[in-house]
Amino acid sequence: MHVPDGFLDPATSVATGALAVGVVALAIRRAERELDDRAAPLAGLTAAFVFAAQMINFPVAGGTSGHLIGAVLTAVLVGPWTAILCMTVVLLVQAVLFADGGLTALGTNVTLMAVVSVVLGYGVFRLLTAVLPRTRGGLLAAAATAAFLSVPAAALAFVALFAVGGVAGVPLGAVAAAMGGVHLLIGVGEAAITVAVLGAVLAVRPDLVHGATHLHQAAPLQSRAEPVGAGITR
Template identity: 80%
Template sequence: MHVPDGFLDAPTSVATGVVAAGGVAVALRGARRELDERTAPLAGLTAAFVFAAQMINFPVAAGTSGHLIGGALTAVLVGPWTAVLCMTVVLLVQAVLFADGGLTALGTNTTLMGLVAVGVGYGTFRLLAAVLPRTRGGVLVAAGVGAFLSVPVAALAFVGLFAVGGVADVPVGTVAAAMVGVHLLIGLGEAVITVAVLGAVLTVRPDLVHGAAYLRRPADLARRPAPVETDSR
């Protein structure tokens, strides 16, 4: 799902590269706010998790299987800025170690799967989380819808870039319809997997879920009964 070299013309690639570099620079500052000086090890290990999680094949239906992309899930788990960094690092690793996604298209891929997917996923999550009931179910629904939308919107952004900087004269509407149609299905899978993983983390370690911080309440301190004064003298 990574844009290879040559799909978009040079000006578009350069423009998305500038956008990606700006976004990553902002994310580097933002991540320091989310994780302070623990940024490097925690973001690094989270990126390693995203990398590994993308290798899990989830059976979807009728013999097909899909894997997680993880933008929305990571944003809800560790916060949007750290998630942008994690996705960027995963894309960088895939581009230089596996030739997956072109080097000149790195900016495009980072913009689409880092900035757009994480931004849409997390933005939707926050909007819905504000209206939905403040419960575990509310968090899961919000994250699921965010994950679902993040995929077709990123695909739509790609079609937009292709319309501007593509090398073929195609009717944008047709390509957009085909891409969005396919990615609605992929988004459905993404939503299901995101909810399953997030639900598991919420059950075991709700304190680790950045996006569910508002569910946390200070622990009720049980009052100890005052020691009974016994006069033993």
């Protein structure tokens, strides 16, 4: 759903640009805590993988295609703040080198796919992991649901931006219906790819998955009273 130049007026593009800069600056500070010895080398790789996966448009109904966004996949693998940085790099490379997504729309695309998708998707993931069984299956179900919802969420965020700053005077209901409908379908693909990749990493090295920390904590003979986020004294 890379937004091209021209769909939104300059004021809206400047606003989303400012929001994107602010969130990325915050993410640079917050990602410190996520990037331990294990996660750091995987962050760059995850971004590269998402770039590759985004090249694969899969067909959905009615002569339309979609591709992975990868926000939930990245957030579960390397942590949400690091995911915001990874997704932003992917979108930057796509806009600058490949003319995929407009340059003036870069802030908009970061807002939709690096901020809304990550924040909402990871929020849903955390909520679900809190209530679902602390098993691999529970984790994958949470990730699948979060990945599925992250796509229509980004699509509806675009509709909200279009309502504020859309250049064309077309009925908003039509935009919402068209965007929402097709992105529900693309969300199914998003969930499938997210589960396939996460499932593969969990099968070989679950300890590398940021969002699977609660599985290790639930392991037998291990204290659950361990304080969260403690012990980083680099």
